[in-house]
Amino acid sequence: MCLFSLVMLKLKHCLADPVAMWHVKDEIAPAVLLVVDFGGWYRLDSKSSNCSSSEMIQHTQVSVIKDVIVPYTHLLPTLHLSENQKRHNLLYFKGAKHRHRGGLVREKLWDLLINEPGVIMEEGFPNATGREQSIQGMRTSEFCLHPAGDTPTSCRLFDAIQSLCIPVIVSDNIELPFEGMVDYTEFSVFVAVGDALKPSWLVNHIQSFSKQQKDMFRQNMARAQPMFVYDNGHPGGIGPVPLDGAVNNIWKKVHQKLPIIKEAIIREKRKPPGVLVPRRCQCT
Numbered sequence: 001m002c003l004f005s006l007v008m009l010k011l012k013h014c015l016a017d018p019v020a021m022w023h024v025k026d027e028i029a030p031a032v033l034l035v036v037d038f039g040g041w042y043r044l045d046s047k048s049s050n051c052s053s054s055e056m057i058q059h060t061q062v063s064v065i066k067d068v069i070v071p072y073t074h075l076l077p078t079l080h081l082s083e084n085q086k087r088h089n090l091l092y093f094k095g096a097k098h099r100h101r102g103g104l105v106r107e108k109l110w111d112l113l114i115n116e117p118g119v120i121m122e123e124g125f126p127n128a129t130g131r132e133q134s135i136q137g138m139r140t141s142e143f144c145l146h147p148a149g150d151t152p153t154s155c156r157l158f159d160a161i162q163s164l165c166i167p168v169i170v171s172d173n174i175e176l177p178f179e180g181m182v183d184y185t186e187f188s189v190f191v192a193v194g195d196a197l198k199p200s201w202l203v204n205h206i207q208s209f210s211k212q213q214k215d216m217f218r219q220n221m222a223r224a225q226p227m228f229v230y231d232n233g234h235p236g237g238i239g240p241v242p243l244d245g246a247v248n249n250i251w252k253k254v255h256q257k258l259p260i261i262k263e264a265i266i267r268e269k270r271k272p273p274g275v276l277v278p279r280r281c282q283c284t
């Protein structure tokens with residue numbers, strides 16, 4: 001078993017399909033996988049919280065224990081706290097209204113929010129106009145909506161962080177990078193899907209945050225910004241990796257996983273011949 005090899009999955013391709021590697025999952029599964037989310041893998045194995053055998057993640061497959069969740073590359077430029085200006089919109093979202101798989105929430109939210117005052121819901125274009133719209137929208141809004149799309153995460157969240165727009169994460173089970181190294185509740189609002197879909201609930205909820213609370217969120221977010229940046233600021237990326245940047249944090253996470261992986265290897269080695277490794281239920 002090549003448990004120590006490292007596989008980098010679509011780190012740079014924000015728009016690529018997260019299940020693109022699905023067909024080779026068995027071959028690469030024993031490695032420590034760097035995944036942007038477990039959308040197409042973990043969910044498939046744990047969609048029901050019943051621990052029957054088909055819902056269990058196999059020892060060798062993707063798991064939150066063995067694998068490392070990495071941030072998407074942000075596409076928008078970083079706004080520093082000192083450059084932050086008064087934000088006159090409450091909530092911003094840009095993206096496609098219609099999404100397959102799990103995107104129903106987005107469509108319902110869209111209909112609920114589109115006519116709320118202070119809320120901007122924009123259909124986006126993947127061109128320069130769309131990018132300018134996003135920069136404008138994320139820098140002039142207090143909150144940025146992050147609904148469950150067809151994957152639990154997307155570059156939108158990391159663009160919001162770089163734009164100092166407080167993420168409103170509508171998801172019951174999102175997996176986020178560098179958990180344990182960063183506390184997302186210090187700068188994000190987490191909302192259960194059920195609550196978000198109650199009429200007016202979401203807008204009332206985010207309106208209830210005071211200016212002080214929002215300022216605090218933004219200060220905390222400014223401190224977290226460098227964690228999600230891959231770019232080291234050198235032409236062509238050639239040069240030292242910043243200590244507090246995404247690349248170094250990925251290595252720190254891999255380092256944190258090593259004792260557990262070593263344990264698994266030891267257990268694997270001592271099992272008598274012909275015995276199957278028991279499956280580990282990950283249905284949480």
Ligand SMILES: *[C@@H]1O[C@H](CO)[C@@H](O)[C@H](O)[C@H]1NC(C)=O
Pocket residue numbers: 048050051052053
């Ligand atoms: C859980 O799985 C078992 C065995 O596959 C099955 O008999 C049972 O009905 C399932 N329960 C639920 C709540 O899905």
Ligand SMILES: *[C@@H]1O[C@H](CO)[C@@H](O)[C@H](O)[C@H]1NC(C)=O
Pocket residue numbers: 125127128129130
């Ligand atoms: C981007 O796409 C939209 C819709 O197709 C179009 O109206 C706009 O002019 C485009 N912008 C650029 C810079 O190409």
